[in-house]
Amino acid sequence: EAQVTQNPRYLITVxxxxxxxxCSQNMNHEYMSWYxxxxxxxxxxxxxxxxxxxxxxxxxxEGYKVSRKEKRNFPLxxxxxxxxxxxxxxxxxxxxxxxxxxxxxxxGTRLTVV
Amino acid sequence: DAKTTQPTSMDCAEGRAANLPxxxxxxxxxxxxxxxxxxxxxxxxxxxxxxxxxxTNEMASLIITEDRKSSTLILPHATLRDTAVYxxxxxxxxxxxxxxxxxGTKLTVNP
Numbered sequence: 001e002a003q004v005t006q007n008p009r010y011l012i013t014v015x016x017x018x019x020x021x022x023c024s025q026n027m028n029h030e031y032m033s034w035y036x037x038x039x040x041x042x043x044x045x046x047x048x049x050x051x052x053x054x055x056x057x058x059x060x061x062e063g064y065k066v067s068r069k070e071k072r073n074f075p076l077x078x079x080x081x082x083x084x085x086x087x088x089x090x091x092x093x094x095x096x097x098x099x100x101x102x103x104x105x106x107x108g109t110r111l112t113v114v
Numbered sequence: 115d116a117k118t119t120q121p122t123s124m125d126c127a128e129g130r131a132a133n134l135p136x137x138x139x140x141x142x143x144x145x146x147x148x149x150x151x152x153x154x155x156x157x158x159x160x161x162x163x164x165x166x167x168x169x170t171n172e173m174a175s176l177i178i179t180e181d182r183k184s185s186t187l188i189l190p191h192a193t194l195r196d197t198a199v200y201x202x203x204x205x206x207x208x209x210x211x212x213x214x215x216x217x218g219t220k221l222t223v224n225p
Contacts, residue, residue, distance in 0.1 A: 031211070033211075033212065035213075042214075042216065043158070043213065043215045045212040045213075048211055048212065050211075058212060092157070092213075099208075100211055100212065100213055101146075101148050101160070101163065101203075101205070102160060103213065104157075105156075105158050105159070107156055107157055108157055110155070
């Protein structure tokens with residue numbers, strides 16, 4: 001089954017403790033991205049990757065890192081999480097950036113930073 | 115991308131058709147209308163898209179007015195599982211590399 005898998009689904013952590021949210025897709029998609037969703041602000045893009053070893057900042061990259069060492073995986077790293085990074089996070093993938101309208105989204109990771 | 119306007123919320127009875135409107139009066143000739151939905155806290159899901167002709171798939175129908183300034187997403191027989199936020203997006207095919215969702219319409223299907 002074609003899917004984007006995020007882990008964990010729920011995470012509560014403390015300020016400053018490094019964490020990684022994993023994202024994996026099984027569709028051989030070139031394009032992957034991370035969004036965060038906050039009430040009243042909609043979905044905002046954090047980082048995206050056009051292909052392996054090619055990543056770029058989205059609209060709200062501060063406090064986040066990503067890597068794309070292999071095509072299927074696109075982890076989101078919070079080196080020193082802060083409470084303002086409490087949010088619902090989604091990973092998405094598509095065949096290419098031109099096909100982003102056909103993106104598959106993961107089930108989401110609800111992160112709480114206390 | 116053209117701006118869209120959708121009602122904040124709508125209700126529908128289970129088994130009836132749900133008609134969700136979207137206004138996009140500034141749409142350009144090369145822009146498509148896309149619809150997505152987001153069931154509570156899950157990832158957004160693509161539903162359907164169209165340019166100017168009406169479209170139908172296994173999930174829904176999309177009716178676009180002749181002047182293309184508005185469209186309606188139709189769920190022909192709404193079920194409780196169709197309760198979700200529905201987003202209408204207007205953008206050129208192959209436009210920017212990110213999806214920008216507005217506030218959408220919260221559809222509640224009632225038993």
